[in-house]
Amino acid sequence: MKIKDTQYRSVKLHPDNDKIIQIVDQRWLPHKFIIADLKSVKDVEMAIKDMWVRGAPLIGATAAWGMYLATFEIPAQCSLQFYFEDIYHRLLKTRPTAVNLKWALDQMMDAVLDNDSIAETQWYAKTRAQFICDGDVEINKKIGEFGLKIIEEIAAKKNNKPVNILTHCNAGWLATVDLGTATSPLYLAHDKGIKIHVWVDETRPRNQGANITAWELLQHEVPHTLIVDNAGGHLMQNGFVDVVIVGTDRTSVRGDVCNKIGTYLKALAAYDNRIPFYVAAPSSSIDFKMRDAFSEIMIEQRNAAEVKYVQGLHNNEIKSVLIAPSETPAINYAFDITPAKYVTGLITERGICQPNEEDILNLFPQKK
Amino acid sequence: MKIKDTQYRSVKLHPDNDKIIQIVDQRWLPHKFIIADLKSVKDVEMAIKDMWVRGAPLIGATAAWGMYLATFEIPAQCSLQFYFEDIYHRLLKTRPTAVNLKWALDQMMDAVLDNDSIAETQWYAKTRAQFICDGDVEINKKIGEFGLKIIEEIAAKKNNKPVNILTHCNAGWLATVDLGTATSPLYLAHDKGIKIHVWVDETRPRNQGANITAWELLQHEVPHTLIVDNAGGHLMQNGFVDVVIVGTDRTSVRGDVCNKIGTYLKALAAYDNRIPFYVAAPSSSIDFKMRDAFSEIMIEQRNAAEVKYVQGLHNNEIKSVLIAPSETPAINYAFDITPAKYVTGLITERGICQPNEEDILNLFPQKK
Numbered sequence: 001m002k003i004k005d006t007q008y009r010s011v012k013l014h015p016d017n018d019k020i021i022q023i024v025d026q027r028w029l030p031h032k033f034i035i036a037d038l039k040s041v042k043d044v045e046m047a048i049k050d051m052w053v054r055g056a057p058l059i060g061a062t063a064a065w066g067m068y069l070a071t072f073e074i075p076a077q078c079s080l081q082f083y084f085e086d087i088y089h090r091l092l093k094t095r096p097t098a099v100n101l102k103w104a105l106d107q108m109m110d111a112v113l114d115n116d117s118i119a120e121t122q123w124y125a126k127t128r129a130q131f132i133c134d135g136d137v138e139i140n141k142k143i144g145e146f147g148l149k150i151i152e153e154i155a156a157k158k159n160n161k162p163v164n165i166l167t168h169c170n171a172g173w174l175a176t177v178d179l180g181t182a183t184s185p186l187y188l189a190h191d192k193g194i195k196i197h198v199w200v201d202e203t204r205p206r207n208q209g210a211n212i213t214a215w216e217l218l219q220h221e222v223p224h225t226l227i228v229d230n231a232g233g234h235l236m237q238n239g240f241v242d243v244v245i246v247g248t249d250r251t252s253v254r255g256d257v258c259n260k261i262g263t264y265l266k267a268l269a270a271y272d273n274r275i276p277f278y279v280a281a282p283s284s285s286i287d288f289k290m291r292d293a294f295s296e297i298m299i300e301q302r303n304a305a306e307v308k309y310v311q312g313l314h315n316n317e318i319k320s321v322l323i324a325p326s327e328t329p330a331i332n333y334a335f336d337i338t339p340a341k342y343v344t345g346l347i348t349e350r351g352i353c354q355p356n357e358e359d360i361l362n363l364f365p366q367k368k
Numbered sequence: 369m370k371i372k373d374t375q376y377r378s379v380k381l382h383p384d385n386d387k388i389i390q391i392v393d394q395r396w397l398p399h400k401f402i403i404a405d406l407k408s409v410k411d412v413e414m415a416i417k418d419m420w421v422r423g424a425p426l427i428g429a430t431a432a433w434g435m436y437l438a439t440f441e442i443p444a445q446c447s448l449q450f451y452f453e454d455i456y457h458r459l460l461k462t463r464p465t466a467v468n469l470k471w472a473l474d475q476m477m478d479a480v481l482d483n484d485s486i487a488e489t490q491w492y493a494k495t496r497a498q499f500i501c502d503g504d505v506e507i508n509k510k511i512g513e514f515g516l517k518i519i520e521e522i523a524a525k526k527n528n529k530p531v532n533i534l535t536h537c538n539a540g541w542l543a544t545v546d547l548g549t550a551t552s553p554l555y556l557a558h559d560k561g562i563k564i565h566v567w568v569d570e571t572r573p574r575n576q577g578a579n580i581t582a583w584e585l586l587q588h589e590v591p592h593t594l595i596v597d598n599a600g601g602h603l604m605q606n607g608f609v610d611v612v613i614v615g616t617d618r619t620s621v622r623g624d625v626c627n628k629i630g631t632y633l634k635a636l637a638a639y640d641n642r643i644p645f646y647v648a649a650p651s652s653s654i655d656f657k658m659r660d661a662f663s664e665i666m667i668e669q670r671n672a673a674e675v676k677y678v679q680g681l682h683n684n685e686i687k688s689v690l691i692a693p694s695e696t697p698a699i700n701y702a703f704d705i706t707p708a709k710y711v712t713g714l715i716t717e718r719g720i721c722q723p724n725e726e727d728i729l730n731l732f733p734q735k736k
Contacts, residue, residue, distance in 0.1 A: 030693040202675070202691070204572060204596040210676075210692040218693050226698040228572040228675055229597050230630025234667065234704035237632070262598025264605070268636040299602065307570070307596055308578075310678040312689025321680025321689050323570070324578040325398040325586050330594040336602035 001173045001187070003033065003219050010174050011053065011062050011133065018126065019072055021065040025052045026174055030215035031313045038062075041070045041087055048094035048101075054208065055175020056249045056285050057136050060100030063091045064132045067108035068125040074118060084112050097258065097300045097335055099250040100284045104132055133177045139282045140179035142349040147185025147245065147280060148192070150352070154242050155194050162195040162223065164242045166232055169201065169260035170208040171247025171280060172216045181280035182247045183216065185347070190222045198224040199235060203260060205306040205332060229262050233269040244270045244277045245347075251279065251286045253367075255340030255355025256293035261333050267342035276344040279355070283348055286360065288367040293337050304330040369541045369555070371401065371587050378542050379421065379430050379501065386494065387440055389433040393420045394542055398583035399681045406430075409438045409455055416462035416469075422576070423543020424617045424653055425504050428468030431459045432500045435476035436493040442486060452480050465626065465668050465703055467618040468652045472500055501545045507650045508547035510717040515553025515613065515648060516560070518720070522610050523562050530563040530591065532610045534600055537569065537628035538576040539615020539648060540584045549648035550615045551584065553715070558590045566592040567603060571628060573674040573700060597630050601637040612638045612645045613715075619647065619654045621735075623708030623723020624661035629701050635710035644712040647723075651716055654728065656735040661705050672698040 001008060014020035014037065021044070025036040036052060038044050044066030047053050053062045070087040074080065088105050095101060111128035115121040154163045171182035179187060189196050198217055203209035210226055217224040227235070235241050244266055250258040257263070257279050270277040290296050307330035309320040324330065340355035353359040361368050369376060382388035382405065389412070393404040404420060406412050412434030415421050421430045438455040442448065456473050463469060479496035483489040522531045539550035547555060557564050566585055571577035578594055585592040595603070603609050612634055618626040625631065625647050638645040658664050675698035677688040692698065708723035721727040729736050 030696075031690075200696075202572070204570070204598055207691050210696075214692050214696040218696055224696065226675055226692050226696050228629065228700075230572055230628075230633065230704075231699070231701055233632040233636070234629060234701050237662075237704070260598075261596070261602060264601040265598065265633040265637055268601070268640055269633055272636055294605075307594055310680060310689060310691060312678060312691040314682070314687050314689045319682050319687065319689055321678060321682045321687055322399075323575050323678060323680040324594050325583050328398075328568075328578075328582040328586055328592065328594050331599070332596075333599055333602050336598075336605070 001178060001216070001220060009133070009178050010058050011065060011177060013130070019069070021069065023047060023053050023062060024174060026054060026212060027052055028318060029211050031318055038065070038069070041066050041073060041090065044069060045090060045094050051206070055170060056098040056100040056247070057176040057181065057282060058174070059095055059098045060104030060284065061133050061136055061177050063094070063101050064104040064108050064129040066091050067105060067112060068129045071112060071118065071122040071125045081113065084109060095300070096298065097249050099287050103284045107132060136177040137179060139349040140176055140181055140184045143181055143280050143282060143347050144179060144184030144188040146352050147278070147347045148188045150243060150276070150278060151185055151189045151194060151196065158242070160195065162197040164197050164199060164240055166199040166235065166241045166244045166266065167201065167213060168209065168246045168263050168266055169203040170212040170216070172213050174212050174216060175247065181282060182245045183213070184280065185245060186222060187220060190220065196222065198222060199232065199241060200224050200226045201229050201232060201262070201266070202226060203262065204229055207310070232266050236269045236273040236275050241275055244275060246279055248279050248281045248285050249335060250297060251281050251346065252290040252293040253286065253288045253357050253360055254291055255343060255346065255360065257338040257343055257355070258293055258297050258335050259338065261336050264336040264338045267338040271342045277342060278344055279346050281346040281348055283350070283364055288364070297337065299336070300334040302332045302334050304332050307332050369546060369584070369588060377501070377546050378426050379433060379545060381498070387437070389430070389437065391415060391421050391430060392542060394422060394580060395420055396686060397579050399686055406433070406437070409434050409441060409458065412437060413458060413462050419574070423538060424466040424468040424615070425544040425549065425650065426542070427463055427466045428472030428652065429501050429504055429545050431462070431469050432472040432476050432497040434459050435473060435480060436497045439480060439486065439490040439493045449481060452477060463668070464666065465617050467655050471652045475500060504545040505547060507717040508544055508549055508552045511549055511648050511650060511715050512547060512552030512556040514720050515646070515715045516556045518611060518644070518646065519553055519557040519562060519564065526610070528563065530565040532565050532567060532608055534567040534603065534609045534612045534634065535569065535581060536577065536614045536631050536634055537571040538580040540581050542580050542584060543615065549650060550613045551581070552648065553613060554590060555588060558588065564590065566590060567600065567609060568592050568594045569597050569600060569630070569634070570594060571630065572597055575678070600634050604637045604641040604643050609643055612643060614647055616647050616649045616653050617703060618665060619649050619714065620658040620661040621654065621656045621725050621728055622659055623711055623714065623728065625706040625711055625723070626661055626665050626703050627706065629704050632704040632706045635706040639710045645710060646712055647714050649714040649716055651718070651732055656732070665705065667704070668702040670700045670702050672700050675700050
């Protein structure tokens with residue numbers, strides 16, 4: 001996507017040095033736009049763990065480049081199998097919930113093993129990481145095209161009034177390599193001249209909606225309004241939301257959707273008000289082996305400080321303010337699971353399907 | 369309630385000067401505990417409008433004292449009827465949603481008119497304002513006793529494990545004159561030695577949960593954990609919540625509950641997980657004439673800056689940080705309406721009733 005006429009991707013190889021990966025360091029958005037250089041596996045681990053990058057597809061893509069960087073760090077006389085398995089596990093544990101992470105690392109393992117030379121390993125790793133990135137963009141474009149149809153159908157009934165779309169967290173281009181998943185239909189609709197307006201959930205505790213989604217939409221000049229996470233129910237009750245589109249970190253083959261904490265509450269409100277609730281779910285985020293999301297997904301707990309402190313801009317400096325008594329304990333679950341029955345449909349790169357095993361596997365028969 | 373062994377009320381007459389009203393200036397909690405003096409109607413208007421005090425019962429009580437202060441500001445040779453009607457309307461419009469405000473002001477109008485002298489008017493106004501305050505505490509005590517039974521019943525089944533109670537916003541003693549509405553059962557249960565643990569919704573945008581409820585519970589040593597507003601659904605899905613108890617700004621005679629924005633989402637989640645959802649509703653917050661809350665209540669919109677900025681403590685100073693791009697627009701609805709069908713019961717000062725006209729009027733037959 002463009003920022004002030006310059007085309008960016010959220011992760012890419014440095015244009016002049018192919019031992020460096022460049023990312024947008026998202027910790028400072030929307031206040032500062034910083035491109036960071038990652039030069040080692042350790043840098044990549046830190047960038048994922050400390051959320052310089054976030055969003056399931058982008059985590060996968062960044063980890064893939066981490067595995068590529070590992071090809072420059074191979075110790076002398078070691079077992080490549082052991083070495084890459086170790087890297088694989090180090091990178092895998094940076095964020096436990098994102099299924100794309102495992103998916104991307106599995107792809108990379110396939111590329112880095114059984115080559116004839118280290119140079120060849122490096123070449124295969126680079127090619128595969130690039131392929132994962134380009135593939136992500138291609139998939140998001142397809143999700144955008146299928147999602148666009150949903151928006152067009154609503155627009156046709158709205159008599160030239162904007163289609164109001166609510167989204168939670170950031171499943172935008174900065175959560176992927178480009179275009180985004182949940183935002184891809186929005187960008188395509190906007191670019192096609194369809195009037196849309198986006199309700200942006202701020203998405204506490206880390207405010208990815210306020211910090212990143214709002215910033216993305218602003219750069220692309222998509223009309224939007226920031227709301228607190230509490231407001232969506234009221235908006236839906238009053239007819240101010242036509243459709244909800246969110247992303248997913250992991251969706252079970254039965255259609256239960258693990259996504260940013262608070263998604264479930266919005267799904268309940270959409271259901272109560274008969275508003276369609278769509279999940280943009282690239283196949284890489286679908287766990288085809290997982291039937292019971294509720295028992296099989298361990299919901300990640302992040303640092304309680306994210307709840308007690310809020311980061312923002314004060315006098316042109318980024319500061320953190322304490323919003324609770326310092327002695328008060330807090331707990332910080334990162335995700336929740338929205339049961340399939342509250343999901344209208346999954347928007348995948350192969351089309352839109354019902355959130356159930358039969359429909360999902362009809363689109364992806366090779367996963368049976 | 370007590371703060372470090374000193375007994376407080378959230379609003380009261382100055383102990384040494386009966387032309388001064390003392391309030392806790394809640395804008396600086398939990399970081400600073402400041403008692404503010406209100407010396408004029410203008411001070412009272414500002415204190416309500418700018419949320420030095422908040423919470424429906426406390427707003428009513430403070431406005432009552434505002435009407436009392438007005439008795440010291442009567443211009444020479446004016447019509448008392450016109451004068452007090454003007455004060456009534458000035459105070460009434462400070463917060464449009466709180467029904468207690470009108471209720472308290474109606475009581476005060478009855479006290480200030482048709483007296484034989486200004487001294488008598490002052491005496492009646494003082495007595496009535498004091499009566500409203502004492503009455504509020506008495507009502508909250510009764511709500512606490514009825515709510516306590518709910519907690520005791522759950523505790524009996526929990527095998528000595530704590531009863532987990534989720535609350536939203538602050539319907540605590542600082543939202544009333546003392547004890548609180550939703551918190552009154554919690555304080556009574558805790559004081560009786562029943563093990564409880566409170567999940568405190570931070571309650572964006574103004575964070576009354578993080579700022580005030582957490583602080584209240586901490587002072588009273590009630591075990592509690594702060595959560596973001598997004599987390600309640602996940603907690604309920606996982607059996608971590610036994611009961612939800614919230615307050616209300618206005619409840620229709622049919623049992624639809626207008627309360628802080630986000631309440632509706634918690635009610636939906638409680639319903640989806642078969643968790644009882646109670647509303648502590650003193651009769652002063654029930655609008656016995658209102659049948660259709662959805663068409664009759666104009667939901668107040670507050671300043672969008674409350675969404676875009678978060679206030680907290682940084683380096684021992686209270687600061688506001690911007691959490692979104694400065695150009696991003698925001699909207700700030702203060703309340704939502706929870707349909708009666710999602711409410712398990714209303715805890716009133718006369719007992720617990722179902723949220724429907726027949727049951728409510730059975731408890732308050734004089735309102736028929």
